[in-house]
């Protein structure tokens with residue numbers, strides 16, 4: 042199928058190549074996007090078929106178009122009914138997209154009738170594509186026949202010979218080979234070899250269904266060499282759609298320029314990850330549930346999460362400091378508990394000297410404490426720790442990781458704060474997608490060395506210019522918090538403090554006192 046002399050030889054640079062298209066109005070220069078076309082059946086339960094294919098490609102960063110061959114009424118209990126689309130209409134869908142898009146890979150799933158395979162073959166000959174991945178779907182995981190024996194001859198004689206890779210499970214491999222027994226890895230190898238003789242460039246026989254194996258073993262054959270791809274079998278009911286997912290992921294990786302073997306390995310790892318992540322989720326009441334391609338559904342802490350950042354949370358912003366905690370012989374976790382109990386409205390872990398492994402464990406405990414009390418927890422500087430402990434966000438300075446990059450790593454719903462001393466920095470923070478700014482040091486402080494003090498005037502200037510809510514920081518405590526809040530800038534939302542809370546014998550008492558002072562200054566103005 043492949044017109045570029047083999048997937049392996051694709052130039053590494055093509056992904057970022059730009060091209061000029063006369064037919065496009067704007068812009069003239071466009072970035073090439075990896076594109077897959079899936080030709081498959083719709084699964085109303087969305088665990089398999091077209092719906093799975095679209096999710097996989099989105100998860101792998103590849104655009105996916107879809108041609109629907111059949112619509113199934115299906116759920117986690119099984120397939121209740123199947124409606125085949127007229128071959129002519131399948132052909133019209135194929136023509137629409139193949140004549141317009143530049144697909145790198147076509148992936149096929151449920152091809153329920155010889156007539157539909159025929160229109161596919163005709164369109165692929167009219168519009169050649171780079172690579173063809175064939176998942177010879179025949180029977181659903183629940184046992185429903187999705188493509189009967191009538192398609193076997195057109196599969197074997199016309200589709201498999203033009204495929205770059207075919208991905209049958211052992212039952213499908215057996216059906217394609219006239220019912221041979223495939224119950225061992227040796228028999229899978231032999232099946233892969235026989236299937237290769239039918240013409241596909243590569244064969245992957247999936248051993249997920251192989252009886253009596255504690256591993257999941259797939260056999261990959263390139264015509265010369267066999268590879269046994271092994272991973273521990275994941276025990277879960279949520280396996281519906283694994284075949285579609287694997288084949289689509291192979292297609293997506295090929296579309297991005299991978300060699301076939303590495304596409305297959307990545308796809309197997311992707312499926313294993315998704316299964317392992319989703320092994321105990323419950324969707325539907327039947328025997329076979331879908332899994333989560335985006336690894337995002339299962340946050341058991343989600344119930345506590347606030348959906349949007351509330352600027353009022355900046356009111357009493359407590360920032361921890363490991364040196365102070367060591368000095369006063371308390372753990373970060375105890376410090377955070379006390380601050381939250383005393384009325385802190387947001388917590389930042391600013392642990393400049395902590396060892397990563399230890400810090401991560403402490404951060405996880407702090408996230409739990411804060412979340413159970415409805416208080417957001419941010420991490421200073423360390424995006425890696427914030428991601429790993431699922432903190433609510435991060436605070437970064439002018440010489441830390443740029444905010445737009447932090448945003449792309451953390452996603453749209455995390456909180457990002459940035460330190461700003463000037464109106465220009467404040468404006469940039471807003472443009473880059475921050476949620477708030479921290480402005481200071483307002484007063485001199487020993488907590489942060491070599492940090493220019495901006496004074497109340499500097500703070501006022503930043504607040505006036507800022508499009509974002511502001512929290513003041515630096516040398517602020519019970520004695521001067523009121524003077525800070527009195528500058529009365531509409532977007533000054535509170536004060537951030539380190540030593541006034543943590544370089545103290547009793548964090549709880551100091552936090553309560555500062556909270557009271559802030560409340561009073563708010564009431565008086």
Ligand SMILES: Cc1ncc(COP(=O)(O)OP(=O)(O)O)c(N)n1
Nearest residue numbers: 421436437438439460479480514537
């Ligand atoms: C709320 C808040 N504002 C400012 C800072 C300072 O951050 P940064 O400038 O990156 O300096 P370090 O704290 O990393 O030393 C902050 N941490 N929090």
Ligand SMILES: Cc1ncsc1CCOP(=O)(O)O
Nearest residue numbers: 482486488515516538539540
């Ligand atoms: C982190 C930071 N950024 C500007 S000043 C400062 C330190 C604030 O500490 P303290 O509240 O003890 O003055």
Ligand SMILES: [Mg+2]
Nearest residue numbers: 422437438441
């Ligand atoms: Mg920093």
